[in-house]
Amino acid sequence: MLNIGCHLSSAKGFTNMGKEALSINANTFQFFTRNPRGAKAKQIDQQDIAGLCNILKQHRFAPLTAHAPYTLNPCSADPSIRQFALETMKDDLERMELLPHNYYNFHPGSHVKQGVEKGINLIADMLNKVLKPEQTTTVLLETMSGKGSEVGRSFEELKAILDKVDLSDKLGICLDTCHVYDGGYDIVNHLDAVLNEFDAIIGLEKLKAIHLNDSKNPYKSHKDRHEVIGGGYIGIEALVRIITHPKLCHLPFYLETPNELEGYAKEIAVLREKYNAVLC
Ligand code: FE
Ligand code: FE
Numbered sequence: 428m429l430n431i432g433c434h435l436s437s438a439k440g441f442t443n444m445g446k447e448a449l450s451i452n453a454n455t456f457q458f459f460t461r462n463p464r465g466a467k468a469k470q471i472d473q474q475d476i477a478g479l480c481n482i483l484k485q486h487r488f489a490p491l492t493a494h495a496p497y498t499l500n501p502c503s504a505d506p507s508i509r510q511f512a513l514e515t516m517k518d519d520l521e522r523m524e525l526l527p528h529n530y531y532n533f534h535p536g537s538h539v540k541q542g543v544e545k546g547i548n549l550i551a552d553m554l555n556k557v558l559k560p561e562q563t564t565t566v567l568l569e570t571m572s573g574k575g576s577e578v579g580r581s582f583e584e585l586k587a588i589l590d591k592v593d594l595s596d597k598l599g600i601c602l603d604t605c606h607v608y609d610g611g612y613d614i615v616n617h618l619d620a621v622l623n624e625f626d627a628i629i630g631l632e633k634l635k636a637i638h639l640n641d642s643k644n645p646y647k648s649h650k651d652r653h654e655v656i657g658g659g660y661i662g663i664e665a666l667v668r669i670i671t672h673p674k675l676c677h678l679p680f681y682l683e684t685p686n687e688l689e690g691y692a693k694e695i696a697v698l699r700e701k702y703n704a705v706l707c
């Protein structure tokens with residue numbers, strides 16, 4: 428069965444996200460741990476969490492992904508911004524233990540003129556401070572499109588971060604189809620070659636989740652603008668080859684396409700149908 432969901436707003440609480448996911452035939456979803464611009468997180472309501480846990484168990488959901496705020500920059504040149512990233516992630520990971528055994532995804536950061544090597548070192552430093560041997564959450568580094576001075580634009584950069592982290596068994600990768608295509612990995616014409624490259628550099632066992640997005644911009648554009656499924660330069664055929672690929676089809680897929688709930692429901696229906704036509 429295809430494990431698919433979309434990004435949902437956490438404004439109405441955890442139980443409601445579970446209900447919303449069910450209403451669009453999703454069996455997983457992604458949400459922001461707090462305002463995407465990084466405000467203070469809301470107090471957690473235990474009963475609300477318990478309501479969601481019931482839904483997850485009853486409907487056998489695939490792992491959820493919590494997304495860190497975009498503003499986190501663990502490799503900023505400004506120590507106070509780095510400190511904010513560290514404290515936010517530490518707090519988020521403590522809260523994630525209320526929803527154990529799920530994923531926490533973050534953008535590695537932007538090195539802004541310090542150079543990629545310095546950026547990689549700072550990101551690994553933060554991870555070495557926040558990861559705990561007892562945590563059940565796997566922290567995912569997201570593949571980036573390489574706009575500006577983003578770190579994580581290549582498999583080599585992500586691998587360099589993993590290699591510098593002591594508890595690297597707590598880490599994995601989330602591949603964003605829009606980002607890698609914009610970043611210069613041709614998943615439309617050479618999917619197998621890209622996966623072989625990922626496997627040789629990082630190891631496919633580290634790939635835990637996929638952000639399934641089309642792209643408003645062509646290959647290698649380094650832009651990062653998501654498009655609805657089938658409406659962009661990647662196209663529906665290539666996206667179906669991704670969800671049905673024998674090395675990927677078991678992963679959870681999260682849509683981050685420009686849609687309201689109704690649009691997500693349609694994309695999920697289409698993708699489930701295409702998946703079942705190939706793999707059932
Ligand atoms: Fe992201
Ligand atoms: Fe993404």
Ligand code: ZN
Pocket residue numbers: 603605606651652653
């Ligand atoms: Zn993006």
